[in-house]
Amino acid sequence: MAELLTPAILLSILSASVGAATIILLAALGELLTERAGIWNMGVEGTMLCGCLAAYVAMCETSSPITAAGAAMLAGVAAGLVIGFLTVSLKVDHFVTGLGFNLLASGLTLFLFRSYTAGGKPAGYATIDRWPIPFLSEIPGIGPILFNQHLLTYAALLLVPLVSVFLARTRPGLECRAAGENPEFLEAKGISVAKRQYGALLVGSALTALGGCFMMLAFANEFRPDISGGRGWLAIVAVIAGNWRPFRTMIAVIVFAVLDSLAVHAQGMGVAIPYQFFLMLPYAASILLLAVVRTRSGQPARLGIPFLRR
Amino acid sequence: MQRQPVLSVRGLTKTFGPVRANDAVSFDVGAGELVCLFGENGAGKSTLSACLAGLHSPDGGEIVLNGEPVRFSTAADAIVAGIALVHQHFLLVDDFTVLENIVLGHERGLFVNYRAAEKKLRALCRRYGISVRPDARVGDLTVGERQWVELLKALYHEAAVLILDEPTATLDLQESRKLFRIIDELKTAGVALVLISHSLAEVMRSDRVVVLRQGRVVGERATSETTPQELTRLMIGREVERKHRGSSRPGRPCLDVEHVTIRRPGGAPILDDISFSVAEGEIFGLAGVAGNGQKPLMEAIAGVLPFSSGRVLIDGELLADLDVHGIQKLGVGHIPEDRLSEGLVGDFSIAENIALGSHRDVFADGHFLNRGAIRVAAAVAIADYQIAAPSAETRARALSGGNAQRVVLARELAAASRVLLANQPTRGLDVGVIEYIHDRLIEKRAAGCAVVLASSELEDLLNLSDRIGVMFQGRLMGIVDARSTSIEEIGLMMAGQKREAA
Amino acid sequence: MIAFERRESAGWIAQAIAYLLAIAAGLLASVVLITITGADVADGLGALWQGAFGDAEAIGQSLAAAIPLVFTGLATVVAFRAGIWNIGQEGQVFAGAMAGYWMSLQLAGAPAIVAVPAVVLASVAGGAAVAALCAVLKTRFDVNEIISTMMLNYIIVYLLSYLLAGGPWIEAGSTAYHQTPLIADTFRLPELFGLHLGAPLALLATAAVALVIGRTPLGFELRGLGFNPVALRYKGVRVATTIVMAMAISGALSALAGVSEVFGINFRLRAEVLNGLGYTGIIVGMIGALNPWGTLVAALAFGAMANGALYMSVLTDVPSALVPAMQGILLLFVLGAAVLTRYRLRFGRKDGRHG
Incomplete structure (x- = not known):
């Protein structure tokens, strides 16, 4: 392990972690919004996968990261609509819906990818560049870690306080939370629970898909089946372990991201421990985290319970 | 001193299927007046308040507010019109702060103006002497404090009519006193108050009492001109038909409950030092308004709910090491309160x-x-x-x-070969079925079973039981002989008055 | 505005119609997918049919492909009927195959009469242990079983990857990567009528699951748990124990899918032959309406689809990935249709009585 922890490598791991964290963080914030509105969306993995494929196709076609982000978010909204129709309108069990949606997304993205590449693989594209922030990125240590990142990483980090303020201080945020805590109260005030839940799902799913898009733009230049590799699930765990609070969720995300990057670096350096064990780390950590961090005080009271108007 | 009433209910009728929950109910409330709606469980009090607060729409009659007939399709309409209901089962979001609970649904624009709201709330707290932190999470508050939040919610929106649905059911004595101080303040401020209660002590503090029975108004009295005894008689509706069914000859003690207590963090105990004994061939009635500890007591005996201290014995055998199944095998049957969610x-x-x-x-x-x-x-x-x-x-x-x-x-x-625990076994059933169930209980008693019967129907308890224990806020207020007691005596104990040592 | 009224019970005709409609809608959506690829719909579906049922050999292969899906489908039935969301069939399939393979290494040289039962038992124990672990995490540590089973899927897949890629189980001197050497004859599942032992075992398992769920006290508690755990607690059922039992059985069934693929068909342990069996099993169980015999039928259909897909992808421009996409679409339509049997929908204004 000793050679793993030289300052230069540590720096590179941490810098990569912040990048890796962006993917999970975007999804986790999306899921947090959705869950606070009462929808226990288990379809994060599938939604992210849809975002990945949409971004990949858009990049291949236009080479424009902005178009890719737009396409991914549209795919996310579509995913949110499907999940919302089943959970909010049809009152199908939230877990069953999410599981079903993941299986659908896994099959459908694979099919669409194979159809898209049937006539030969597209040329692919270059991963996007970093946006170092002048001066700040030159601070030794923290500079390269925090301020030599992609634009979307800054945006994701900025979203943490924004989501926090949205939930705490704004009227729509308050109403979304009420939908997750006590929907009868909201209905008694003449406010539609379904509209708030659809809203949270659509925005949340768009963010999740944007996470998938970032993965395609910054880390991969080709789509693979199930490329999201469980990051959607890690996002769900981060929300639970973060007790449904944005900042704590971010901390859980960073734990996963560091473990994730550790695996990548260990593979590259030929550490004595087989790399597969490093790859297991985030998943093992997620179970451990849930078993150890057992505060669930922030869990919305009506999370995952379909709301039936009397 | 009485001018035009603020709220005037004229022939209000509400039916649920074949049930007439409210049948041509009429009454008035003036500014600065406290009117009490008094009646048994199921007399139609809560339906009436729900109609007034816009939660139900009445089938007939009208609600006149300040001389204008009004119609509400949501609770929000009622609040805007100036009628606020303080719910018995709090309509609060536990995870929200006090302030958030109060502003929800009454803000426009993107951001909530918490600063202005907090200022207004603090002023209200000062004026009525309520000490609740606006930024406290409602879920962390005691049950009593939540009652203040419910009240503040109504006051915040400057209600002209305030309906309080069983407000003291969850309050301790001190807090109840405080509530009545606030009520006095509100009266001075000219608010029209409707108090729904079954507690005689509170009823006697009102200005006027409207007694409801089976959805109808059966009497209206100025409080100063009536007595608790008269009100109880009006509530029950007739001299209770006393046909004590079969004189049983209780055998040796079978079920012993000793000092059973269930504490709850940050609140009054759910069960507070309950002790009684039931003999074989005896029906022990548990009287009390629903929610005063009958359910947890039954569940503690049956092994469903663990208790903090005390012990339960059947035929001298301690139940401490037994689970629900083991207790059942000793010959204990348990008819739970909610047959669809707990029983079946x-x-x-x-x-x-x-x-x-x-x-x-x-x-x-x-x-x-x-x-x-x-x-x-x-x-x-x-x-x-x-x-x-x-x-x-x-x-x-x-x-x-x-x-x-x-x-x-x-x-x-x-x-149930030894003990039968029957919690509200006849609730919501029609007369034929009720008779049938009663016959079965008496058969069981004749067979030598110790029967514990909880019911909100006093008349049934008086006719079936050998002895009756009366519960109020998790405590056993006293045990009386069913043959020699009176409905007034039990009624007073149910309303929280301790039995005078006889 | 749609209002929901819970139905007391839907007639079987209504259920059947809703089901058939859902399947028809799913097939229609699949046709749309084929059109997207630019291929001829009739050609594509024709090739799919030909590949699945074209001749005796094709039918045999379809049946063989159905065997593991019967097991993972039944694993879904047992867990979901108890209201436990075990989605770890994938990992439990792998765990079963790995435990079986490990046993085959321990018993090298043993006669078939010992070897085959030992391998089956070891794998069943492996799958059950993994699933039971998640049950204990749920009942003791309040870890949501969806998360724990899903995460263990990844962990177990990586564990196998380690064992096969440079790890202790790699085939010595082979250029092939990521697979074990061939398994000795004595450990292979015997063949009967052209199918391996897994086929009768799958039928037996279906009957056994139907029997356990319908006729035993455990199955009784399991069904009750899925409906109303509160009433069960009031009647003294030990809910935590029941959860562990249900999960262990579910895991054991998944493990049998691993055994039948590795010891019945491929005779070596490779991740590719196990991939997706667990996830497809979830769809199979749900489309089988969580009924053991319905699951058997769904598994047969899905096995045929999987088998036909290979043929179709060779013959036409439609990628074989059409099949998982089709299965996912079918699942969502069936889920939506199930609502129609549980509720009576009323369309119209929120409250008709308002004046």
Whole structure:
């Protein structure tokens, strides 16, 4: 392990972690919004996968990261609509819906990818560049870690306080939370629970898909089946372990991201421990985290319970 | 001193299917006046308040507010018009702060102006002497404090009419006093107040009492000109028909409950040092307004709910080491309060529900369910208990209330060879079924069973029980002999007055 | 505005119609997918049919492909009927195959009469242990079983990857990567009528699951748990124990899918032959309406689809990935249709009585 922890490598791991964290963080914030509105969306993995494929196709076609982000978010909204129709309108069990949606997304993205590449693989594209922030990125240590990142990483980090303020201080945020805590109260005030839940799902799913898009733009230049590799699930765990609070969720995300990057670096350096064990780390950590961090005080009271108007 | 009433209810009628919950109810409330709606459970008090607050729409009659007839389609309409309801079961978001609960649904624009809201709230708190932090999370507050939040919610929106639905049910004595101080303040401020209560002590503090029975107004009295005894008589409706059914001769003690206590963090205990003993061949009645500890007491004895201290014995055997199943095997049957969620599995057939709980012994044959035995038991139960169902395979969910209860009865009476715990066994059922269930309970007593019967029907308790224990806020207020007691005596104890040492 | 009224019970005709409609809608959506690829719909579906049922050999292969899906489908039935969301069939399939393979290494040289039962038992124990672990995490540590089973899927897949890629189980001197050497004859599942032992075992398992769920005290509690755990607690059922039992059985069934693929068909342990069996099993179980015999039928259909897909992708421009996409679409339509049997929908204004 000793050679793993030289300052230069540590720096590179941490810098990569912040990048890796962006993917999970975007999804986790999306899921947090959705869950606070009462929808226990288990379809994060599938939604992210849809975002990945949409971004990949858009990049291949236009080479424009902005178009890719737009396409991914549209795919996310579509995913949110499907999940919302089943959970909010049809009152199908939230877990069953999410599981079903993941299986659908896994099959459908694979099919669409194979159809898209049937006539030969597209040329692919270059991963996007970093946006170092002048001066700040030159601070030794923290500079390269925090301020030599992609634009979307800054945006994701900025979203943490924004989501926090949205939930705490704004009227729509308050109403979304009420939908997750006590929907009868909201209905008694003449406010539609379904509209708030659809809203949270659509925005949340768009963010999740944007996470998938970032993965395609910054880390991969080709789509693979199930490329999201469980990051959607890690996002769900981060929300639970973060007790449904944005900042704590971010901390859980960073734990996963560091473990994730550790695996990548260990593979590259030929550490004595087989790399597969490093790859297991985030998943093992997620179970451990849930078993150890057992505060669930922030869990919305009506999370995952379909709301039936009397 | 009385001018035009602020709120005037004219012939209000509300039906649920065949049930007339409110039948041509009329009454007035003036500014600065406290009117009490008094009546038994199910007399129509809560339906009436729900109609006034816009939660139900009445089928007939009208609500006149400041001389104008009004119609509400949502609670929000009522609040805007100036009628606020302080709910008995708090309509609050536990995870929200006090302030958030108060502003929800009354803000426009993107951002909530918390600063202005907090200022207004603090002013209200100061004025009425309520100490609740605006940024406290409601879920962390005690039950009593939540009552203040409910009240503040109404005051915040400057209600002209304030309806308080059983506000003291969850308050301790001190807090109740404080509530009445606030009520006095509100009266001075000219608010019209409607208090729904079954507590005589509170009723006597009102200006006027409107007594409801079976959805109708059966009497209206100026409080200064009436007595608790007269009000109780009006509430019950007639001199209680005392036909004590069969004199039982209690045998030796069978069920012993000693100092059973269930504490709850940050609140009054759920059960507070309950002790009593029931003999074989005796029916011990538990009187009390629903929610005063009868349910947890029954569940503690049956082993469903763990208790903090105290002990329970059956025939001298301590139940401490036994689980629900072990206690059942000692001969304890338990008819839980909510038959559909606690007593039955709705998606199971009648036969399966009969087998539930004994499916590993009585109805098992080696590793398999003894389907023959289950079929026979179900057929016997359907015949014996006159369960009206197409077959034993009918889902419990498809049964009427009475028939569902007969299924529970069939199962639990079979299990109860020593002790039967019956919690509200006749609630919501029609007269025929009630008679039937009573006969069954008396049979069980004759067979030497110790029966604990909790009911909100005082009349039934008086006729069936040998002794009656009265519960109020988790405490046993006293135990009386059913033959020598009076309905007034029990009524007073149910309303929180301790029995004078006789 | 749609209002929901819970139905007491839907007639079987209504259920059947809703089901058939859902399947028809799913097939229609699949046709749309084929059109997207630009292929001829009739050609594509024709090739799919030909590949699945074209001749005796094709039918045999379809049946063989159905065997593991029967097991993972049944694993879904047992867990979901108890209201436990075990989605770890994938990992439990792998765990079963790995435990079986490990046993085959321990018993090298043993006669078939010992070897085959030992391998089956070891794998069943492996799958059950993994699933039971998640049950204990749920009942003791309040870890949501969806998360724990899903995460263990990843962990177990990586564990196998380690064992095969440079790890202790790699085939010595082979250029093939990521697979074990061939398994000795004595450990292979015997063949009967052209199918391996897994086929009768799958039928037996279906009957056994139907028997356990319908006729035993455990199955009784399991069903009750899925409907109303509160009433069960009031009647003294030990809910935590029941959860562990249900999960262990579910895991054991998944493990049998691993055994039948590795010891019945491929005779070596490779991740590719196990991939997706667990996830497809979830769809199979749910489309089989969580009924053991319905699951058997769904598994047969899905096995045929999987088998036909290979043929179709060779013959036409439609990628074989059409099949998982089709299965996912079918699942969502069936889920939506199930609502129609549980509720009576009323369309119209929120409250008709308002004046």
